[in-house]
Each structure stands twice: as C-alpha cells, then as structure tokens.
Amino acid sequence: MEIKRVVVTGLGALTPIGNTKDKYWEGLISGKSGAAPITYYDTEKFKTKFACEVKNFNATDFLDRKEARKMDKFAQYAMIASDEAIADANLKIDTLNKLRVGVIWGAGIGGLETFQQEVLNYADGDGTPRFNPFFIPKMIADIAPANISIKHGFMGPNYTTVSACASSANAMFDALNSIRLGYCDVVVTGGSEAAVTIAGMGGFNAMHALSTRNESPETASRPFDGTRDGFVLGEGAGALVLEEYEHAKARGAKIYAEVAGGGLSSDAYHMTAPHPEGIGVVEVMKNCLRDAGLKPEDVDHINTHGTSTPLGDVAELKAISKVFGSHAKNININSTKSMTGHLLGAAGAIEAISVILAMEHGIVPPTINHTTADENIDPELNLTLNKAQKRDVKVAMSNTFGFGGHNACVLFKKI
Numbered sequence: 001m002e003i004k005r006v007v008v009t010g011l012g013a014l015t016p017i018g019n020t021k022d023k024y025w026e027g028l029i030s031g032k033s034g035a036a037p038i039t040y041y042d043t044e045k046f047k048t049k050f051a052c053e054v055k056n057f058n059a060t061d062f063l064d065r066k067e068a069r070k071m072d073k074f075a076q077y078a079m080i081a082s083d084e085a086i087a088d089a090n091l092k093i094d095t096l097n098k099l100r101v102g103v104i105w106g107a108g109i110g111g112l113e114t115f116q117q118e119v120l121n122y123a124d125g126d127g128t129p130r131f132n133p134f135f136i137p138k139m140i141a142d143i144a145p146a147n148i149s150i151k152h153g154f155m156g157p158n159y160t161t162v163s164a165c166a167s168s169a170n171a172m173f174d175a176l177n178s179i180r181l182g183y184c185d186v187v188v189t190g191g192s193e194a195a196v197t198i199a200g201m202g203g204f205n206a207m208h209a210l211s212t213r214n215e216s217p218e219t220a221s222r223p224f225d226g227t228r229d230g231f232v233l234g235e236g237a238g239a240l241v242l243e244e245y246e247h248a249k250a251r252g253a254k255i256y257a258e259v260a261g262g263g264l265s266s267d268a269y270h271m272t273a274p275h276p277e278g279i280g281v282v283e284v285m286k287n288c289l290r291d292a293g294l295k296p297e298d299v300d301h302i303n304t305h306g307t308s309t310p311l312g313d314v315a316e317l318k319a320i321s322k323v324f325g326s327h328a329k330n331i332n333i334n335s336t337k338s339m340t341g342h343l344l345g346a347a348g349a350i351e352a353i354s355v356i357l358a359m360e361h362g363i364v365p366p367t368i369n370h371t372t373a374d375e376n377i378d379p380e381l382n383l384t385l386n387k388a389q390k391r392d393v394k395v396a397m398s399n400t401f402g403f404g405g406h407n408a409c410v411l412f413k414k415i
Contacts, residue, residue, distance in 0.1 A: 002182070003180050003181070004179060004180050004181075004182060004244050004245065004246075005180075005244070005245035005246075005258060006176050006179045006180055006242050006243070006244060006245065006258065006259045007242070007243055007244075007245050007248050007255045007256070007257065007258050007259065007415060008240055008241065008242060008243075008255070008256040008257050008258075008259060008356055008412070009088075009089040009090075009091075009241050009242075009243045009248050009253040009254060009255055009256065010085040010086060010087070010088040010089025010090075010091070010239075010240065010241030011084075011085055011088055011238075011239070011240055011241075011256065011353050011356065011357075012080075012081040012082060012083065012084030012085030012086075012087075012088060012190075012237075012238070012239040012240075013081060013084070013236070013237070013238050013239070013350055013353055014054060014057075014077050014080050014081045014084075014192075014236045014237045014238075015027070015034070015054065015234075015236040015237075015238070015340055015343070015350055016034025016035075016052035016053060016054055016055065016234050016235065016236060016339075016340050016341060017032045017033075017034040017052075017339050017340055018032075019054065019055070019056065019057065020084060021084060021085075021088065021353065021357075024350070024353070025354075025357050025361070027339065028336060028339060028354055028357075028365035028388075029361075029363055029365055029388045030388075031339065031365075031366050031368045031386065031387065031388065032339055033217075033218040033219070033221070033338075033339055033368065033369070034052035034053075034055075034234065034339060034340050034341055035050055035051065035052050035217040035218050035219075035220055035221060035232050035341060036050060036051075036052075036053065036217055036218070037049055037050050037217060038050055038051050038053065038196065038201070039053060040053070040196060040197070041197075041198055043201075046201055046202065046205065047205045047210070047212050048201060048204075048205055048210045048211065048212050048214065048233075049214045049217075050214060050217035050220065050232070051196045051201065051232060051233045051234065051235070051341065052196075052221075052232055052233065052234035052235065052340055052341030052343075053196055053234075053235060054077070054235055054236050059071075059073075059076045059080075062076075062079070062080045062083070063076060063079060063080070069134075070134050070137070070138065071138060071143075071147065072110070072111030072112075072113055072114040072138045072139060072143075072194065073113055073194035073235075074107060074109075074110060074111055074112075074113075074144065074192045074193055074194040074195075074235075074237075075111065075138070075143050075144045075147055075192070077192040077193075077194060077235070077236055077237035077346075078105060078107075078144035078145075078147070078148065078190075078191075078192040078237050078239070079144075079147055079148060079151070080237065081190060081192065081236075081237035081238060081239040082103075082148045082188050082190065082237075082239040084239065085188065085190070085239035085240060085241050086152070086188065086241060088241070089241040089243070089253060089254075090253065090254070091186070091241065092251075093152055093153070096185070096186065097185065098152075098153050098154055098155050098156075099155050099156060100156055100183075100184050100185040100186070101152075101154040101155070101156045101184065101185065101186045101187070101188070102154065102156030102157035102158060102175070102178055102183075102184045102186070102187040102188070103145035103148045103149045103154055103156075103157075103158050103187065103188045103189070104145065104157060104158070104159060104160075104161065104171045104172075104174050104175045104178065104187055104188075104189045105142075105144045105145035105148070105159075105160050105161070105168075105171055105188075105189065105190060105191060105192070106160065106161045106162075106163075106167030106168030106169070106170060106171035106172075106189075106190065106191030106192075106345045106346070106348065106349065107141040107144060107160055107162065107167055107168075107191060107192060107193060107345040107346075108162065108163075108164045108165055108167045108191075108193060108195075108344040108345030108402065109141070109193060109195050109200070109344065109345065110139060110140060110141030110143075110144075110160075111138050111139035111140065111141070111143070111194075112194065112195050112197050112199055112200055113194060113197045114135065114138040114139045115135075115139050115199075116197050116198060116199045118131055118132060118135045118139075141160045141162055142159060142160040144160065144192055145158050145159060145160055145188075146158065148188060154188070156178075156183070156184045156186075156187070157178055157183065157184065157187070161174060162345070163402045163404070163406035163408065164344070164345070164402025164403040164404055164406055165305070165307075165342065165344050165345065165347050165348075165400060165401060165402040165403065165406075166348060166400045166401055166402035166406040166407060166408040167191055167344075167345035167346075167348065167402065168189075168190055168191025168238065168345055168346055168347065168348035168349035168352075168400070169262075169347075169348030169349075169352070169398065169400035169408035169409070169410055170264070170348075170406070170408050171189045171190065171191060171348075171349075172189050172190075172240065172242070172259070172262065172348065172349070172352060172410050173262035173263075173264065173408060173410060174189075175187035175189035175240075175242045176242060176259050176261075176262055176410075177262075179242055179243070179244050184244075185243065185244050185247045186241060186242070186243045186244070186247065187241075187242045187243075188239060188240075188241055188242075189239070189240050189241075189242055189349075190237065190238045190239035190240050190346070190349035191237065191238060191343075191345045191346040191347075191348060191349040192236070192237035192238075192345070192346050192349075193234075193235055193236070193237075193343050193344040193345045193346040194235045195233060195235060195344055196233055196234075196235050200233065201233065204233060207272065208230070209230055209231060209272070209309070210230045210231060210232070210233060211228075211229050211230040211231065211232055211308065212229065212230070213229060217232075219369045220232050220308075220369075221308050221337055221338045221339070221341055221342075221368075221369060222308055222338060222368075222369035222370060222371075223304070223306035223307065223308045223313055223335035223337060223338050223367055223370075224306065224313050224317070224335070224367060224370060224374060224377055224383050224385075225308075225369060225370045225371060225372055225374065226372035226373055226374040226375070227371070227372050228308045228309065228310060228313065228374075229308075229310075230308065230309055231307040231308050231309055231337070231341070231342045232308065232337075232341035232342065233341055233342060233344075234337075234340050234341025234342055234343040234344075234347075235343060235346075236340070236343055236346055236350065237346050237349070237350075238343075238346055238348075238349030238350035238351075238352070238353050239349065240349065240352065240353065240356075242259060245258070255415050256356050256357075256359075256360060257356050257359055257360075257412040257413060257414060257415060258412065258413050258414070258415045259410065259411075259412060260292035260293075260294060260395070260411045260412060260413045261288055261289070261290075261291035261292025261293070261294070261410075261411045262288055262291055262292075262408070262409060262410045262411065263283075263284045263285065263286070263287030263288030263289075263290070263291055263407075263408070263409040263411075264284060264287065264407065264408055264409075265280045265281075265283040265284040265287060265407045266280055266405045266406060266407065267279065267280035267281075267405030267407065268280070268405055269405055270405065271403065271404060272403050272404075273311060274311055274312050274315040274316070274401065274405075275315065275405075276311065276315055277315065277318060277319075278315040278316060278318045278319030278322070279319075280401075280405055280407050281315065281316055281319035281399070281401065281407055282319045282322050282323055283407070284399070284407035284408065284409045285319065285320070285323045285397070285399070285409055286323060287409070288397065288409035288410070288411050289323075289411070291411075292411045292413075294395060294411065294413075296323060296324045296325065296327055297324075297327045298394075298395045299324065299327075299331055299395050299396070299397055299411075300331065300332065300391060300392070300393045300394055300395055300396060301331060301332045301333075301334075301355060301358055301359075301364055301391065301393045301395075301396040301397070302320065302331055302332075302333050302334075302396070302397045302398075302399065303334055303335070303336060303351045303352075303354055303355050303396070303397070303398045303399065304316050304317075304320075304333060304334065304335050304399050305335075305337075305347075305399045305400055305401045306334075306335025306337055306338070306367070307335075307337055307342050308335070308337065308338070312401070313335075313374075313377070314374070314376045314377060316399065316401075317333075317377055317378065317381060320333065320381075321378060321381070328378075328381060329378075329380045329381060329382065330382075331381075331382065332364040332382055332384050332389060332391050332393070333367075333381055333382060333383050333384060334364055334365060334366060334367045334383065334384040335367045335383075336350075336351055336354050336365055336367075337351075338366075338367045338368045338369050338370075339365070339368055347400055348398065348400035348408060348410070351398045351400065352398045352410055352412070354398075355393070355396035355397070355398050355412060356396070356412055358391070358393050358396060359393040359394070359396055359412065359414055362390060362391065362392055362393065363388050363389065363390050363391065364384050364388060364389050364390075364391050364393065365384070365388050366384050366385065366386055366387050366388050366389070367383050367384050367385055367386070368386055369386075370383070370385040370386055393414075394413060394414045395411065395412070395413045395414075396411070396412050396413075397409060397410070397411050397412075398410050398411075398412075
C-alpha cells in the first residue's frame with residue numbers, strides 16, 4: 001500500500017489570548033497571559049478563583065441563535081475554530097468529494113457545563129425528571145465533529161478521540177493515518193474544551209492539580225519555574241485542515257507544513273501522576289521520530305506538555321534529555337501553556353498550531369513567568385524563557401500527555 005504524504009492547509013484558533021489564528025499568534029509572540037479572575041460564576045468559596053477564559057466571546061456573532069442554543073460551549077468553540085480553518089484552507093466545499101472528507105476531533109470531557117446545569121436544575125426541582133430535550137445531544141463529546149460534518153456535508157470518518165489532555169493530539173494522529181492510508185483526501189481535525197465551570201474547577205481543585213496563586217493570576221502558569229504550584233485551566237479550540245499532498249497541490253492550496261509523523265504510548269503507571277523518569281514520554285517521542293523517519297538531531301523546536309506542575313515538568317525534560325542527548329541543548333523548548341493555560345482536550349491542537357506558525361514565521365514563542373531556577377532542571381536546556389526567540393524552524397514537535405498515562409506526539413516539518 002502506498003503511504004501518502006499529508007500536509008496542513010488550514011488553521012483556526014479560539015483561545016484565551018486571541019479569538020482567531022492571527023490574534024492567537026500575536027498573543028503568543030508578545031508573551032501575553034490569558035489568566036484572569038473567573039467571570040462565569042461566584043468563586044468566593046473556591047480555592048482557585050482564576051482561569052484562562054476565552055475573552056469577548058458571543059456565540060451568536062458566529063452562529064445562528066437557534067443553532068447556538070442547541071450546543072454546549074465546547075461544541076460552539078469547535079464550530080467556530082473549524083469554520084476558520086476551512087476558510088483558511090480555501091476549501092471549495094461544493095467541489096470536494098465529500099465521501100472522502102472526514103472530521104476527527106478531540107475532547108477530554110465534552111459538554112461539562114450542560115451536564116452540570118441539567119443536574120443542578122433537577123436537584124432544585126421537586127423530583128420530577130424535567131430535562132432539556134437537547135441535554136444529551138449537547139453533552140456528548142462526539143457531537144462536535146457531528147455538527148461540523150452536518151454543516152458542511154462531510155461524509156467521511158467522523159468521531160471524537162478521548163484521551164484526557166492528549167485527546168486532540170490523538171485526533172491529529174488518527175487524521176494523519178486516515179489520509180496516509182488512502183481513506184480520506186481531507187480531514188478537519190483538532191479539539192475543543194470548555195471546562196471552566198463550577199464542576200470543572202471544583203474537581204481539579206479537589207485533586208490539588210490547580211495553581212492557587214489568586215493574588216497574581218497572570219503569573220500563575222509558570223512551567224519549569226522553581227516556584228510553580230499547579231496548572232491553570234484554560235478553554236477554547238484549535239482546528240487544522242489536513243490534506244493529502246497531491247490533492248492540495250492540484251487545487252493550488254497554501255501549504256503550512258507537512259505532518260511528518262506521530263507517536264503514541266502509555267505510562268502504565270498511575271491515574272494522574274507521570275512516571276517520575278518519564279519512561280512513557282521517552283517512548284512516545286522515539287515512536288514519533290521513527291514514524292517520521294527523522295533523527296533526534298533533525299528537531300529544532302519542541303512545544304512541551306509543560307503544564308506547570310511540580311512532577312510533570314521535570315519528568316518531561318528528563319525524557320527529552322534521554323531521547324535527544326547532547327542535541328537537547330540545541331533545541332528551542334517552550335511551553336505555551338504559560339500563556340494559554342491548559343486547554344485539556346484542546347491543548348494538542350492549539351499547541352500544534354503554535355509550532356506550525358513558529359515554523360512559518362521563524363520565531364519561537366516564549367515560556368513566560370519564569371523567575372526562579374529549578375535545581376532539578378538542566379540549566380543548559382534552552383527553555384525560551386520570557387521572550388520569543390528567532391529561529392529557523394525546519395522540524396518541530398508537539399508533546400501532549402493525559403491523565404491515565406496517555407501520551408501523544410506529533411511532528412511537523414517544512415515542505
């Protein structure tokens with residue numbers, strides 16, 4: 001079987017630091033923090049009172065009012081980001097073979113706000129089970145790609161990948177292989193999440209996973225810093241149009257980058273904690289390089305999972321040093337979660353977009369909020385601290401890891 005080449009022809013982003021792909025990129029290179037006090041509900045009794053919300057968002061600016069009411073926020077985000085990516089790719093919908101266009105999407109949780117509200121409404125009632133008829137269709141994680149395909153008539157593979165924070169990286173890997181193996185010409189992929197809710201924040205607080213730096217939210221997400229105290233929850237969506245190379249060339253599409261390969265692995269270690277030596281992370285990066293047919297020394301830039309947790313950051317950097325050896329110190333390593341917070345199931349998508357744009361513009365976004373060295377982190381690693389750095393990026397890797405030990409890695413290269 002011929003293995004086909006796969007390229008990126010469209011991008012869309014809706015993030016805490018910018019509501020379009022271009023605004024997102026501006027936020028990244030300027031070192032903008034998306035963290036601020038939560039506006040969605042009263043946080044008085046919560047341990048963490050801030051998050052990275054999407055700003056100035058009104059669904060009806062993009063979607064029909066009736067349609068928007070039938071969607072949870074995570075699905076609204078998916079629709080808006082995917083519409084931007086499809087437009088960016090200049091896809092002529094009516095000329096496509098829609099049987100060969102898929103939508104493979106990632107979501108770690110799905111419609112949490114809808115679930116929360118319906119349960120609270122029931123609890124406040126008299127015990128009569130009065131539920132919104134759209135409760136289930138709004139909540140289920142697979143409804144995001146379903147809505148995208150229904151809008152555009154895409155009849156190829158259509159499903160959601162769920163692997164916690166690795167979900168959208170898993171989706172991209174599946175999309176890559178669907179095109180590689182000849183099942184699709186085009187796949188709209190990415191991920192979305194909207195978990196900045198009472199249940200979401202309360203649940204992560206109960207796990208002691210979130211930063212509680214309430215006095216200074218904008219500096220709370222500080223990957224690799226010696227004083228980091230947990231991640232900052234974010235929300236939003238990222239979308240990518242992946243396309244078979246010859247199909248893209250034939251229609252004269254702009255090509256951002258080639259999807260060189262991907263890798264998957266499992267820590268097989270703990271429900272939430274990473275393996276302290278990063279064994280699964282070592283394997284996922286090795287698998288990714290092997291799949292891409294590239295050597296460690298080919299990689300110029302790695303956007304790490306880098307959540308700003310005490311254990312996770314160290315384990316990942318140890319793994320990078322093991323895989324890349326002496327070349328590790330030549331790589332521009334960063335964590336854009338320092339700016340966007342952690343978008344859970346959407347993290348892989350928006351971080352893949354970051355490395356693709358770093359490749360296009362020749363500049364690597366910074367890891368902001370770093371003030372204090374961590375003695376457990378190799379000081380020779382270039383963590384792109386506090387300020388963007390110019391770099392000719394020919395090959396870039398994006399790492400994404402999820403609770404349960406799910407590891408996913410995607411590699412892009414200049415065409």
